[in-house]
Amino acid sequence: MATGDPTEAVLRYLDERRQEIIEFTAELVATPSPNPPGDERAVARLIQDRMQKLGLMGAEVRARAPERPNLLYCQPGWAGTPRLILNGHMDTKPVGDEDRKLWRTDPLCPTIVGDKLYGLGAADMKGGLAAIIYAAAALRALDRPLRGDLLLILTANEEAPGEYGANWLVKNHPIQADFCLVADTAGMESDFDGLHICARNTVLFKIKVYGTQMHSSISDRFPSVNASVKMGWVLWRMAKDLKLHYEPHPLYPKGPTVNLGDLVSGGQAYGTFPGYAEFGSDIRIIPGMTVDGVERDLEEFLAQLRREDPELRVELEILGRGRPEEWKWLRGDEPFVGILQAASERVLGRRPPLAGFPAFTDAFWFHSYAGIPAIPAYGPGLLPLAHGPNEYVSLEAVVQASQIYALAALEYLDSWSGEPQCASKTK
Numbered sequence: 476m477a478t479g480d481p482t483e484a485v486l487r488y489l490d491e492r493r494q495e496i497i498e499f500t501a502e503l504v505a506t507p508s509p510n511p512p513g514d515e516r517a518v519a520r521l522i523q524d525r526m527q528k529l530g531l532m533g534a535e536v537r538a539r540a541p542e543r544p545n546l547l548y549c550q551p552g553w554a555g556t557p558r559l560i561l562n563g564h565m566d567t568k569p570v571g572d573e574d575r576k577l578w579r580t581d582p583l584c585p586t587i588v589g590d591k592l593y594g595l596g597a598a599d600m601k602g603g604l605a606a607i608i609y610a611a612a613a614l615r616a617l618d619r620p621l622r623g624d625l626l627l628i629l630t631a632n633e634e635a636p637g638e639y640g641a642n643w644l645v646k647n648h649p650i651q652a653d654f655c656l657v658a659d660t661a662g663m664e665s666d667f668d669g670l671h672i673c674a675r676n677t678v679l680f681k682i683k684v685y686g687t688q689m690h691s692s693i694s695d696r697f698p699s700v701n702a703s704v705k706m707g708w709v710l711w712r713m714a715k716d717l718k719l720h721y722e723p724h725p726l727y728p729k730g731p732t733v734n735l736g737d738l739v740s741g742g743q744a745y746g747t748f749p750g751y752a753e754f755g756s757d758i759r760i761i762p763g764m765t766v767d768g769v770e771r772d773l774e775e776f777l778a779q780l781r782r783e784d785p786e787l788r789v790e791l792e793i794l795g796r797g798r799p800e801e802w803k804w805l806r807g808d809e810p811f812v813g814i815l816q817a818a819s820e821r822v823l824g825r826r827p828p829l830a831g832f833p834a835f836t837d838a839f840w841f842h843s844y845a846g847i848p849a850i851p852a853y854g855p856g857l858l859p860l861a862h863g864p865n866e867y868v869s870l871e872a873v874v875q876a877s878q879i880y881a882l883a884a885l886e887y888l889d890s891w892s893g894e895p896q897c898a899s900k901t902k
């Protein structure tokens with residue numbers, strides 16, 4: 476048990492376990508959890524074992540399917556309020572380089588070079604998982620309980636479609652908390668170069684183009700519309716002329732990101748004139764934009780193309796409907812945000828500016844679905860390295876993350892005495 480100034484005690488606890496945190500990160504990387512196919516059992520077992528060794532007892536598994544466990548752990552405070560969640564996902568993207576031409580090291584064998592730990596999921600986000608677990612352990616080792624509850628929620632299935640992770644959890648197990656920090660990969664150019672208070676929702680859609688399927692030997696003798704050629708024209712026009720309506724947002728000066736042709740397919744066989752072609756796309760929308768609004772813009776654009784080309788038979792399909800379309804955003808002046816900035820300043824020697832996260836994270840489910848204000852991403856690792864070959868995480872950043880989380884949680888759970896931000900959500 477640590478005594479004295481709790482701030483110094485948690486920093487000392489984590490500093491003394493620097494090597495242990497690094498080795499645990501490596502063990503997490505060496506325990507693959509690629510998704511698809513999606514199976515977090517081995518990594519969840521490893522985490523449970525480590526949590527028990529660290530005195531974090533009683534983590535519970537909640538799972539829609541046995542191979543997709545979510546781990547929930549609560550470190551109760553003496554007053555039970557406020558309640559803070561530290562969240563991370565246990566799955567990774569697949570290697571995506573089956574003949575190993577792109578990776579310079581074995582992606583499933585953690586390799587340390589200087590301050591960098593290379594391996595699949597090192598940045599996204601096994602370093603972040605190690606950091607939140609050790610932050611909880613540092614608080615657990617204090618000589619007295621804190622005022623509020625600390626919850627660790629370690630989820631399955633963040634990296635692929637399907638309801639097994641945070642999205643399943645918030646719908647099937649009421650989670651009560653005042654604030655949530657998602658320790659996902661956050662750096663853009665350097666670790667902790669922005670504290671993200673909002674993220675972007677994604678609109679996925681398909682453009683379907685119809686033509687005349689027929690024997691290709693007679694396409695010049697009978698009326699024929701080539702679906703592949705028409706689709707190519709639609710794709711090109713969309714890249715050139717599609718305009719989306721939105722209000723500018725200060726944290727997203729470049730606006731939404733439009734990615735056309737993520738998937739392209741068309742035609743049926745050699746010798747068959749193409750009767751159908753399609754392409755799939757994604758648009759990363761910014762705060763204030765909605766799926767309905769993007770759908771309206773896309774439909775108006777297709778209507779314009781139909782007027783230009785009466786032969787064009789084109790349809791829009793919006794994919795993945797059924798979740799709330801409105802993101803909730805942090806205002807930026809929530810107490811925990813300031814607390815986290817101050818903790819970062821203490822550990823890093825600089826105060827991270829508020830920023831907008833370019834991608835989607837599990838914060839959506841906690842904030843927009845369960846009503847728990849959430850920081851979408853503030854973890855070690857650089858987003859440009861995630862999902863790619865030669866992914867690595869800075870070992871120093873992992874240890875710093877554990878210190879930042881522990882200091883911020885300590886301040887929030889022990890000293891913060893304001894009104895709970897989600898009064899109806901506290902127990």
Ligand SMILES: [Zn+2]
Nearest residue numbers: 599600659660
């Ligand atoms: Zn992630």
